[in-house]
Amino acid sequence: MKLINIAAEALHEAIPELSLAQVISLLEKPKHDQHGDLAFPCFGLAKQKRKAPQLIANELAETLKSPLIEKTEAVGPYVNFFFKKDTIQQIVVQRILQEQNEYGSLEIGKGEKVVLDLSSPNIAKPFSMGHLRSTVIGNSIANILEKCGYQTVRINYLGDWGTQFGKLIAAYLKWGEEEKVRSNPIPELLKLYVKFHDEASDDQTLNEEGRYWFKKLEDANEQALSLWKWFREESLKEFDKIYKLLDVQFDSTNGEAFYNDKMKAVVSLLEEKGLLVESDGATVVKLEETPSLPPCLIKKSDGATLYATRDLAAALYRKQVYDFSKALYIVGQEQSIHFQQVKAVLKKAGFTWAEEMHHVPFGLLLKDGKKMSTRKGKVVLLEEVITEAIQLAEENIQSKNPDLPDKGEVAHQVGVGAIIFHDLKNHRVNSVEFSLEDMLKFEGETGPYVQYTYARANSILKKGKWTAGEIKKGIKDSYSWELTKLLHEFPVMIEKACAEFDPSVLAKHIVDTCQSFNSWYGQVKFLTEDDEKTARLSLVAATAITIKESLRLLGIQAPEEM
Ligand code: ARG
Numbered sequence: 001m002k003l004i005n006i007a008a009e010a011l012h013e014a015i016p017e018l019s020l021a022q023v024i025s026l027l028e029k030p031k032h033d034q035h036g037d038l039a040f041p042c043f044g045l046a047k048q049k050r051k052a053p054q055l056i057a058n059e060l061a062e063t064l065k066s067p068l069i070e071k072t073e074a075v076g077p078y079v080n081f082f083f084k085k086d087t088i089q090q091i092v093v094q095r096i097l098q099e100q101n102e103y104g105s106l107e108i109g110k111g112e113k114v115v116l117d118l119s120s121p122n123i124a125k126p127f128s129m130g131h132l133r134s135t136v137i138g139n140s141i142a143n144i145l146e147k148c149g150y151q152t153v154r155i156n157y158l159g160d161w162g163t164q165f166g167k168l169i170a171a172y173l174k175w176g177e178e179e180k181v182r183s184n185p186i187p188e189l190l191k192l193y194v195k196f197h198d199e200a201s202d203d204q205t206l207n208e209e210g211r212y213w214f215k216k217l218e219d220a221n222e223q224a225l226s227l228w229k230w231f232r233e234e235s236l237k238e239f240d241k242i243y244k245l246l247d248v249q250f251d252s253t254n255g256e257a258f259y260n261d262k263m264k265a266v267v268s269l270l271e272e273k274g275l276l277v278e279s280d281g282a283t284v285v286k287l288e289e290t291p292s293l294p295p296c297l298i299k300k301s302d303g304a305t306l307y308a309t310r311d312l313a314a315a316l317y318r319k320q321v322y323d324f325s326k327a328l329y330i331v332g333q334e335q336s337i338h339f340q341q342v343k344a345v346l347k348k349a350g351f352t353w354a355e356e357m358h359h360v361p362f363g364l365l366l367k368d369g370k371k372m373s374t375r376k377g378k379v380v381l382l383e384e385v386i387t388e389a390i391q392l393a394e395e396n397i398q399s400k401n402p403d404l405p406d407k408g409e410v411a412h413q414v415g416v417g418a419i420i421f422h423d424l425k426n427h428r429v430n431s432v433e434f435s436l437e438d439m440l441k442f443e444g445e446t447g448p449y450v451q452y453t454y455a456r457a458n459s460i461l462k463k464g465k466w467t468a469g470e471i472k473k474g475i476k477d478s479y480s481w482e483l484t485k486l487l488h489e490f491p492v493m494i495e496k497a498c499a500e501f502d503p504s505v506l507a508k509h510i511v512d513t514c515q516s517f518n519s520w521y522g523q524v525k526f527l528t529e530d531d532e533k534t535a536r537l538s539l540v541a542a543t544a545i546t547i548k549e550s551l552r553l554l555g556i557q558a559p560e561e562m
Contacts, residue, residue, distance in 0.1 A: 003088070003488060007038045007081045010066040015045070033478055036073065036080035037485075043077055053077035086474020089484045089539065096487060096542035097468055101549050104491040108498070109150030112325040115318050116142050116152060119248070120255070120331070122159030123235035124168055124189040127242050127382045129365035129434065130332050136420045136555055137362055137428050138330035139248045140503040143553045148498045153322055154248075157314065158255025160232050163304060164193070166214025169227050170206065171196035173213075185234035187381075211302060218260065218304070232257075238383070245386045245416060248555070259313040263305045266313045267298060273349050287344045296341040311342045319353055326356045328501065333361035333429060360501045363431035365423075385436075390415030392440050393448070400442070401562065410559045414448050415440070417556040421447030424554050425507040445511045447556055450547060453514040455562035456521070457544040464527050466537040473531045479520035480539055486513045487546050494553070503554055510550040517543050 008023045015023070023040070030039045042053040042060070049056055057074035064072045070082045096103045118138025121131040142152045171192040172181070181188045200206040216224040236253075243249070267283075270276050275285045281301030287293040297306050318327060329339055339359035346354035364371055394411035397404060404410060422439035423432055442448045475481075489509065497505040517540075526536055548558040 002492065003083065003485065004038065006066055006068045006083065007040070010064045010069065011040060011060070014060060014063055017048070018045075030080060035075065035078075036082040038081040040079045040081070041077060042079065085481045085484070086476065086535075088488075089474050089480070089535070090471050092484050092488045093471065093535075093538045093542045096545050097538060100545055101552070103545060103549060104494045105147055105149070106491065106495060106498075107149040108495070109145060109148045112149075113151045113153065113322055114142075114145050114326045114328060115155055115322050115324045116145075116328045116330060117155050117157050117314075118142075118330040119243075119250070120157040120159060121235075121239055122164075123255075124165070124186065124193065124231045125159075125235075126186050126190065127239055129382070132242075132382055132419075133362050133365055133423055133428075133432075134330045134332070135243075135246060135248055136423050137360070137503065138328075139246075139555045140420075140424060140553060141328065141330065141360065141501050143555060144494065144498050144503065144506070147494055147553060153252065153324070154250045155318070156250040156253045156255070158232075158236075158253060158257075160228075160235075161256035161260060161310065162307065163210060163214045165217060165228055165231070166212065166224075167196050167200075167207075167210035168193050168231065169213040169217070169224055170209040172227060181234070185231075186238050189231060189234075211304070214304060215302070228257075241383055242386070245383070245412075246420070246555070247416070247557070254314075256307075256310045256314075259310045259317065262313045262317060263309055266309060266316065267305075269316075270298060270312075270345070270349060275345070275348060285345045285348065287341060287348070289348075290340070290344060293337065293341055293344060296345050308338060308342055308345075311338070312345060315342065315346060315354070315357065316351075319351075324356070326358065328358050328360050330360045330362070333363060335359070336361055358501070360428070362428040365432050365434050367434050369433070386416065386419065389419055389436055389440065392436060393418065396440060396442065396448070397562065404561060410562060413557040413559050414451060414562070417447035417451055417551070419447075420554060420556050421450065421507060424503045425511070427502060427504050450510055450514050450551060451556070451558055452562050453517055454544055454547045454551070454558045455560065457517065457540050457547070458560050460521075460526050460540050461537060461544065464533070464537045464540075466534075466541060468538070468541070469534065471535045471538050473535055475532050475535045475539065477520075477524065479516070479523050480536070483513070483516040483520055483539065483543065486516055487542055490546050490550070497553075506550050506553055510547060510554075513543065513546060513550075 004024055004027055007027060008020055011023045012018065012020045026040060026044065028039045028041065030036055040060070042056040045056050046053045054074070054077050057077055057079050060079045061072045061074040064079070068084050068088055070084045072082070073080045116138050119131055119135040121127045138154070142154055145152050168189065175195060176192055196206065196210070213224055217228055270285060276283050276298065277286055279295060282297060283299040284295035284297050286295045296308050298309050299305055315327065318324060331339070336359060343354050343357050390411050393415035394407060397407055397411055397414065418439040425445055426432065439446055440448060442452055486509070493505050493509040497503055524536070526540065551558045
């Protein structure tokens with residue numbers, strides 16, 4: 001139960017003319033601790049009861065009772081509530097110790113399936129910072145959904161089809177060298193692609209050639225197909241290195257190419273429904289119901305299908321195969337029109353389930369305020385960035401704790417955790433400034449800070465030789481009470497993060513929890529042998545469980561020692 005309900009129920013009983021919801025909306029958090037945990041203002045009741053608010057507050061303070069309320073006090077027109085801190089603390093801590101990493105699990109999604117379209121990099125191109133964001137945000141949302149009882153399907157919808165591959169094949173056949181591509185696939189393929197674009201601006205016949213080769217690819221020409229397969233495999237090898245570093249797995253890697261043979265069916269379906277219209281030689285679905293939406297392009301004048309056509313086919317296929325109750329697309333906000341179009345076309349075709357398709361957008365990853373795509377004219381290779389983060393983490397650990405066993409493994413967890421946390425700590429639609437130095441700090445709102453707090457809690461438990469057992473006496477200090485309230489809120493935060501597809505809710509909450517824990521740590525001697533010691537250490541253990549689970553939901557590991 002939420003703490004606010006304890007006060008609200010007592011109030012509702014005393015003033016039945018106010019509903020529980022009304023009481024809850026009136027309750028305030030006092031600015032100063034000495035005014036208790038919650039305050040109820042009586043101004044609104046004055047008219048109704050024909051009494052001064054001060055008087056009402058006095059009367060209420062006399063009558064309100066609850067087993068979890070220590071006392072109520074009237075101060076002017078307010079009734080202040082003081083909870084039975086030690087009893088509530090015991091209840092919260094016992095529950096966490098009992099439920100362990102199941103603490104905060106919910107059943108709201110029971111029996112429902114959610115498919116998530118995430119990561120989805122484009123083959124023959126470097127894994128971009130945008131794809132990194134999609135990967136970590138999507139993975140965390142999937143973890144949170146699972147925590148809430150949903151079944152999830154993580155789909156990596158690879159960008160492995162489209163006219164650009166016709167261009168790439170043409171470029172390779174003109175200028176490519178097999179050896180070079182084999183030894184350094186992605187940068188070499190990118191070079192070929194860029195060269196093609198540069199030359200094509202002066203030479204129109206090149207674009208013709210690109211189209212010619214894409215047509216061959218669509219028609220399953222052997223030469224075209226084998227080159228495409230090779231480029232795809234080399235790309236996947238590179239992408240897999242990144243997924244391994246990030247520890248992210250997928251249930252399906254069916255990309256755009258997978259839908260090549262399912263495109264005719266989509267086009268005929270739209271045809272049957274009478275939705276297809278000719279426009280400048282191309283085939284489109286008009287979406288004039290929504291004036292802000294341009295027509296959705298289904299087929300180009302040369303008959304080639306488009307990104308939207310493939311997304312339509314994918315949505316239909318996923319509905320059929322997975323029978324999802326929600327489909328999420330974790331894709332940058334610059335594609336917002338595209339997803340609105342796809343959804344609108346499906347709705348126009350009569351598929352009411354399209355209402356449950358949600359684009360979950362996010363902002364850019366910036367470097368010095370600029371979109372991050374090149375550095376010194378070179379492509380930023382994500383793998384190098386991650387490796388650099390791990391190296392820096394190792395240097396930090398080396399200077400803080402040179403005797404730590406498993407330094408390499410811990411550095412990996414800290415370096416990667418730093419990148420993920422940095423991405424998730426602000427609401428996803430905000431742009432993120434990518435600074436390795438900032439994200440690797442052990443203080444402030446960083447991954448390493450949270451991980452370090454977890455390791456600190458563990459080391460206290462080890463030194464105190466704590467084992468789970470009966471908590472004889474509660475703790476009275478206000479620091480531990482603040483911490484208890486935060487731990488108690490964890491399940492509410494999970495529910496919120498799930499409803500809003502927003503991992504930052506959890507990231508912020510866990511930073512608050514760590515800060516609260518560390519303030520307490522600064523004030524109290526945990527290991528003193530007094531009658532509060534078991535209660536203290538049990539609260540430390542409950543904190544450790546909550547931090548670890550929160551990090552897991554964000555997709556971050558928690559080293560036991562740091
Ligand atoms: N490959 C695309 C890109 O890099 C992202 C795909 C997003 N998912 C989708 N179903 N369209 O822009």
